[in-house]
Amino acid sequence: xxxxxxxxxxxxxxxxxxxxxxxPDVKFFKSCPFSGKNAPTINYKNVKLLKKYIxxxxxxxxxxxxxxxxxKQKELSTSIKRARLLALL
Amino acid sequence: xxxxxxxxxxxxxxxxxxxxxxxxxYEDIIKKNSxxxxxxxxxxxxxxSHIIKNNKKGxxxxxxxxxxxxxxxxxxxAENIDEMLIRYLTVRVKKHDLEENFFVEQTSLENKQK
Numbered sequence: 001x002x003x004x005x006x007x008x009x010x011x012x013x014x015x016x017x018x019x020x021x022x023x024p025d026v027k028f029f030k031s032c033p034f035s036g037k038n039a040p041t042i043n044y045k046n047v048k049l050l051k052k053y054i055x056x057x058x059x060x061x062x063x064x065x066x067x068x069x070x071x072k073q074k075e076l077s078t079s080i081k082r083a084r085l086l087a088l089l
Numbered sequence: 090x091x092x093x094x095x096x097x098x099x100x101x102x103x104x105x106x107x108x109x110x111x112x113x114x115y116e117d118i119i120k121k122n123s124x125x126x127x128x129x130x131x132x133x134x135x136x137x138s139h140i141i142k143n144n145k146k147g148x149x150x151x152x153x154x155x156x157x158x159x160x161x162x163x164x165x166x167a168e169n170i171d172e173m174l175i176r177y178l179t180v181r182v183k184k185h186d187l188e189e190n191f192f193v194e195q196t197s198l199e200n201k202q203k
Binding site: 043 | 096098137138139141147149176178180189191192
């Protein structure tokens with residue numbers, strides 16, 4: 001009995017050949033923080049949220065760093081620029 | 090009819106009596122040009138993140154309104170001449186959200202700390 005259990009475990013392990021057709025356990029990419037359920041909406045008045053997406057010197061962070069999707073990055077950059085105009089950021 | 094959000098910043102040395110007349114003045118302009126005011130928010134005196142026209146602080150006023158493009162045009166024409174204003178911004182939105190206010194909490198927190 002013990003031996004059978006051992007072989008079963010081996011098949012499901014990460015390095016078995018069957019694993020090629022299955023989903024990996026580890027995620028390789030972060031998902032976009034603004035899409036999905038309960039995601040915050042981007043607004044030029046929400047200074048607290050926007051501050052996460054600018055660097056120390058006030059530049060807009062690229063989406064490859066923050067993993068924001070392309071559509072949301074456009075929204076984000078316009079709202080950051082609006083907040084800058086009103087001297088909120 | 091479109092929905093607009095309008096904010097303007099006045100100078101820091103604006104006397105309190107004048108702030109009301111200033112608001113009334115712009116309300117009149119909106120109402121005359123077939124506009125409709127939905128909500129007015131006063132964010133109070135805030136520190137500017139950078140100096141604008143030798144001002145470090147400013148009073149913020151936020152107006153939510155409905156109207157045509159012409160009402161906004163007339164509003165901005167009047168604000169361009171006004172010397173008490175530092176800056177203004179109009180944003181067109183699809184729908185007004187009247188519940189969220191990002192600047193009320195900050196002022197109440199500051200009062201608690203004092």
